[in-house]
Structure formats: structure tokens, C-alpha cells
Amino acid sequence: MFKKTSNYTQGREPELLVGLDLGTSKVTVVVAERETDGDEAQIIGVGQAPSNGIRKGLIVNLDQAVRSVRQAVSDAQNMVGQDIRDVTVAFGGGEVxxxxxxxxxxxxxxxxxxxxxxxxxxxxxxxxxxxxxxxxxxxxxxxxxxxxxxxxxxxxxxxxxxxxxxxxxxxxIVPTATIQNVLNCVTRAGLDVNSLVIKPLVSALGVLSPEDALAGAVVLDIGGGTTGVAVFADGRPKHLALLPIGGDHITNDLATVLKLPLNKAEEIKRTISLRSDFEEGDAMNFEHHGREYSIEKTDLHDIVGCRLAELCDELIRPQIKTAKITMLPGGVLLTGGVAKTDGIEDFFLEKLNLPARSALPLDANRMPPNRNTQEFSSAAGIIKYILERERDPFRYLDNPSVIKGGDKARPVQPVQEPFYPGTQPQKGSDGQGFDLFGAVRKIFKDIF
Ligand SMILES: Nc1ncnc2c1ncn2[C@@H]1O[C@H](COP(=O)(O)OP(=O)(O)OP(=O)(O)O)[C@@H](O)[C@H]1O
Ligand SMILES: [Mg+2]
Structure with missing residues (x-):
């Protein structure tokens, strides 16, 4: 429990608001308890499970995805001591x-x-x-x-x-099959879907203060397989987009260029800084499976910087432009797991020419320990989404007919992993020595 005074003590069942975030790296279930005045809710538990069967935000293996959802639900139920049934589901992936x-x-x-x-x-x-x-x-x-x-x-x-x-x-607008697969996944996991919401919207609601939303700000949720873009002004989302690039692509780049297993590349990635404060020749030395590695910090910096620069220049900037908002004094709020990269704020400031800061969920102080980080902004935002829709039913309208499409009897659509040119992990060359910049160039050669 993360709340001192609880409705449980008042002898009646408190109303639970539950959000389910289908992420590429993890599935999250966030549970909030409505406050007695009914206007606000407090997060009382956040369940989590590693995400299987979801790639670039899209369900690619239904059985595995169902298992991940069940595991996250069970984790949340253990935390709050109540059964979970009705959920609002945040998802993203494929064409949006x-x-x-x-x-x-x-x-x-x-x-x-x-x-x-x-x-x-x-x-x-x-x-x-x-x-x-x-x-x-x-x-x-x-x-x-x-x-x-x-x-x-x-x-x-x-x-x-x-x-x-x-x-x-x-x-x-989202492909109908994507929606049906999300509904099938969630209903097979034993849950009822209250409503569906696209991820960039809840990520923004999770981190944006009313002042920033009014003044004008951009929220970028850079997760494992996707980047959500939300441009807000006058308190409303002016443009939402979901891009098929995330932190897993950086891991793949590192693994490919440095010829490392993915788990080691992931471990190294989390230590890389985007600041250029290293000396010429500074290297990261380590041993892995009996092999000695010495990788210059400048090379590590360049591999990560190269992928993030492409993301900014080719994908994010055009989306911000589409919103046609000239003034964004709230700047860029960076969230999602990749926002934990050291030095990312200055990197984005330089790339997008807007003040940038790494943003935690607004309710971070009320989130369970280890769940109060950037990875959980979108999950926390689902609760805000539920409350905002109650306060103003015209703010975010959903399409009731898409929920009806979640009939359990409906045959599951065959799902193919979407192909985004240049975003697939590349195979390294078979040569002995490695040409770092040649390899990075090869990775990006076909993009865009
Ligand atoms: N300290 C860190 N430094 C850099 N990257 C990190 C760090 N911690 C986590 N990440 C990266 O963040 C990504 C996971 O972020 P997150 O949990 O927000 O994704 P997700 O919500 O599951 O995926 P998505 O929203 O794309 O479907 C992974 O690629 C992970 O490697
Ligand atoms: Mg996410």
C-alpha cells in the first residue's frame, strides 16, 4: 500500500481504476483507488512482467502476450490484495x-x-x-x-x-486487426476492456503538468520498441504520433557493431553517456565469455548518438512540424526507459533546439519503489486519462464500436511483424577486424 489513509478502512469497497500498458519491454498494470470525493485517484499498486510476444509495440505472438498480461495482473493483484477485472488498455504499434x-x-x-x-x-x-x-x-x-x-x-x-x-x-486511426489482437489478448487474459487508448497520449498525460500543457510542450516517450510523440498546446493534444524506433534498436546497433551478445550490449548501453566529457583514447575494458574487449568511449558515444540523431532528424522533427505550433515554451519532456540515458537532455536540446528534460510520472512520489521511474510514465498516465474523460466526456472520445470488435469468438487475425525499412537488426560482417563507422553506416544505409 502506498497511501496512508485508505477507503478500505471505511468499511466499503473502494473503486479501483486499472490501467494496462502493453509495452515492448514490459507489461504494466497500474491500480489506483478513487478518492472519496471522486475527482482524484491515488495509485496503490503497479504490477509488472517482462513482455513477450510484443515487438515494436505490436502483438506478434498472442499466447506469449496473454501470459505476460496474466503475470503482470497477478503481480498487481498481489500488491493491492484485490481482484482485477476491468481495465483501460494503452497500446501502440504498427501504423498509427x-x-x-x-x-x-x-x-x-x-x-x-x-x-x-x-x-x-x-x-x-x-x-x-x-x-x-x-x-x-x-x-x-x-x-x-x-x-x-x-x-x-x-x-x-x-x-x-x-x-x-x-x-x-x-x-x-489504427489498423482494425491491431485493435482486434489487443482485445483478444486482453480478454483471453481474463480481463474486460473498458476502453483502449493510444500510448503517446497516456505518456503525455503521465508527465505533463497543466501549465506545460497550456503553454505548449512536446512529450517524447522513448521506450523499447517505439517512440511516442505528443505535441500539446492550449491544454490539448495537437498532434500524436507513434514511431517504430526505440531503445532496442540502440542495443541491436551496439551488438552488431561490437559483435556482442544482446544481453551484454544491453548492459553496456545503460552505462553509456551522451556527454562528450571523455579524454581522447578513453576506453571501456571488459571481458566477456573469455574474450577481452577494449572499446573507445568515443565509439560507444557515436553508436548511440547516431541512432538518436536519426530518430530526431528524420522522425521526431517532422512530427513536431506537423503540429504547426510555433511556440513550445514547455520544451521537450523525455520519458520512457531511454530517457534515463546520461546526457540525453543536452543531446535533445541541441538536436531539436528546445529546452529538454527527463520527466518522471507526475505521481512518482506515490508510485511503489522501483516503479517511480520514466518507464512507468505511460502506465501512470492511463489513470489520468480515465479521470480526465470522466471530468470532460468530450475531451478524448473513443469509438465504442472498436471495443465490441473484441468478441472472444472472433477468429484471431494472423499477425505479421511489421517491416519498417532499416529498423531490423543487421547481421554483422564475417570479417575478422571491425570497421566501426563502416558498420554504423551500413546500419543506417537503407534508412529513410
Ligand atoms: N539506464 C538506461 N539507459 C539507457 N536505456 C535504458 C535504461 N534503462 C532502460 N533503458 C531502455 O529503455 C527501453 C525500455 O523502455 P520502456 O520500459 O519505457 O519500454 P516499453 O514501454 O516496454 O516499450 P514501448 O513503449 O516502446 O512499447 C529498453 O530499450 C531499455 O534498454
Ligand atoms: Mg512504453
Whole structure:
């Protein structure tokens, strides 16, 4: 328990809010207990299991993924001493498309007060303008901006007077098979899905203060197999994207270039700094399986820097540009496991020309020990997502028909691991000596 006063003591069952984060490296179950006034909730337990059957955020082996979910649920249940049944699931992987569209409704010839029905109508109008590709589904419809009689920047039009209501919405579109596989995985693990949410949104809600969200900020969740991008301004997500690159690619690069087993490459990766504060010739010396290694720190720095530079230049920067937000005084908040890399803030500041900082979950002080780190921001954000949707049902709308698609009887779609050119682990050359920069060049040769 991580809360001093608990509803358990008041002789009634407290209401639990549960989030399930299907990550590439780990599956997390976060459990919060609703406070008595009903507006807030406190995290009381975080269960975790190594993630199997999930690559680049996508389920590639259903049975293994189901086992990982069951293990994480059991870990969380042991922690909170209660059964877990209903969950809100954060996932990401495969193609995620964000489409902006506009809608308008006339309110009358003279001004009148905007009702809930008007907001529903204007959202429907904007949705009608979205062309959803075959075999894809809208997962979220997120109002980005309301205008009343041409005045933009209206935060909440409900109850305000006008003759015309306009809206700009962002639709998040995901392959239908991806959604069905997530639903099948979670229902097979014995859980009921309350709603589904795309990961970059919950990562942002997990770390962004209301002030940063209002002023304008970018949240980058760099996890094991994906990078989530969320650009916020005026308190709303203006653009969300999920990129198929994460820390596992850095591990693969190190393993390939240095000809090391993956577990050793992973261990070394966590000690590498992106600061250039080493002396010329400084080396990391170690023995592995009877072989002596001496690797210059500058080479280690360059391998990690090369992958992160590509991620910034080729993938992240264009996404930030797409959001068309000119002022981002909140800067860049870096989260996810890779945000623990030493010196990453200065590296991103230089690359993106924005102040950057590594960000923990907002509720880190209430998270269990060892679960209050960057890897758990998205899981913590699921609880914020549940609460925000309760407070404002028009903030993040989901598509109820996609949940119905999780019928247990529905045949499981065959899943192929997605192919993103240049992101697969490369085989090293068979030559004896190794050409570090040749190998790094080879890794990136085909990218983009
Ligand atoms: N100290 C560290 N330094 C550098 N990288 C680290 C460190 N600790 C963890 N990582 C990397 O972070 C990644 C895991 O991050 P995280 O737990 O956020 O991923 P995930 O949520 O499971 O995956 P995803 O969100 O991509 O589906 C791994 O690649 C891991 O190697
Ligand atoms: Mg993650």
C-alpha cells in the first residue's frame, strides 16, 4: 500500500481504476483507488512482467502476450490484495495515423447557448469528413480547437452564446486487426476492456503538468520498441504520433557493431553517456565469455548518438512540424526507459533546439519503489486519462464500436511483424577486424 489513509478502512469497497500498458519491454498494470470525493485517484499498486510476444509495440505472438498480461495482473493483484477485472488498455504499434478535419454547425440566426447536443453534432460533422482507409478504424476523436462565430481558441463552448460553432478534430486511426489482437489478448487474459487508448497520449498525460500543457510542450516517450510523440498546446493534444524506433534498436546497433551478445550490449548501453566529457583514447575494458574487449568511449558515444540523431532528424522533427505550433515554451519532456540515458537532455536540446528534460510520472512520489521511474510514465498516465474523460466526456472520445470488435469468438487475425525499412537488426560482417563507422553506416544505409 502506498497511501496512508485508505477507503478500505471505511468499511466499503473502494473503486479501483486499472490501467494496462502493453509495452515492448514490459507489461504494466497500474491500480489506483478513487478518492472519496471522486475527482482524484491515488495509485496503490503497479504490477509488472517482462513482455513477450510484443515487438515494436505490436502483438506478434498472442499466447506469449496473454501470459505476460496474466503475470503482470497477478503481480498487481498481489500488491493491492484485490481482484482485477476491468481495465483501460494503452497500446501502440504498427501504423498509427493522425488525421485533422473540421466540422461546423449553425446554432441559429441570433446567438443562443451551446448545448451538449450541439457539441455532439459538430464532432459528428468533423468525423464525417474523415476518410478511413479500408481495414482501419478510428480509435480516438480528439477535439483540437473550438471556435464560436469565428473566434478561435475557445476552451469549452458548452453554455457559451454564439450563432455558429466550428471544431477542428484529430482522428487517430489504427489498423482494425491491431485493435482486434489487443482485445483478444486482453480478454483471453481474463480481463474486460473498458476502453483502449493510444500510448503517446497516456505518456503525455503521465508527465505533463497543466501549465506545460497550456503553454505548449512536446512529450517524447522513448521506450523499447517505439517512440511516442505528443505535441500539446492550449491544454490539448495537437498532434500524436507513434514511431517504430526505440531503445532496442540502440542495443541491436551496439551488438552488431561490437559483435556482442544482446544481453551484454544491453548492459553496456545503460552505462553509456551522451556527454562528450571523455579524454581522447578513453576506453571501456571488459571481458566477456573469455574474450577481452577494449572499446573507445568515443565509439560507444557515436553508436548511440547516431541512432538518436536519426530518430530526431528524420522522425521526431517532422512530427513536431506537423503540429504547426510555433511556440513550445514547455520544451521537450523525455520519458520512457531511454530517457534515463546520461546526457540525453543536452543531446535533445541541441538536436531539436528546445529546452529538454527527463520527466518522471507526475505521481512518482506515490508510485511503489522501483516503479517511480520514466518507464512507468505511460502506465501512470492511463489513470489520468480515465479521470480526465470522466471530468470532460468530450475531451478524448473513443469509438465504442472498436471495443465490441473484441468478441472472444472472433477468429484471431494472423499477425505479421511489421517491416519498417532499416529498423531490423543487421547481421554483422564475417570479417575478422571491425570497421566501426563502416558498420554504423551500413546500419543506417537503407534508412529513410
Ligand atoms: N539506464 C538506461 N539507459 C539507457 N536505456 C535504458 C535504461 N534503462 C532502460 N533503458 C531502455 O529503455 C527501453 C525500455 O523502455 P520502456 O520500459 O519505457 O519500454 P516499453 O514501454 O516496454 O516499450 P514501448 O513503449 O516502446 O512499447 C529498453 O530499450 C531499455 O534498454
Ligand atoms: Mg512504453
Amino acid at each position: 495515423t493522425s488525421i485533422r478535419s473540421k466540422g461546423m454547425v449553425a446554432l441559429g440566426r441570433s446567438p443562443r447557448s451551446v448545448a451538449r447536443l450541439d457539441i455532439e453534432r459538430v464532432i459528428d460533422a468533423a468525423q464525417a469528413n474523415v476518410v478511413v482507409p479500408m481495414n482501419q478504424s478510428i480509435l480516438h476523436t480528439i477535439p483540437v480547437e473550438y471556435s464560436l462565430d469565428g473566434n478561435i481558441g475557445i476552451d469549452d463552448p458548452l453554455g457559451m452564446n454564439a450563432m455558429r460553432l466550428d471544431i477542428d478534430v484529430q482522428s487517430i
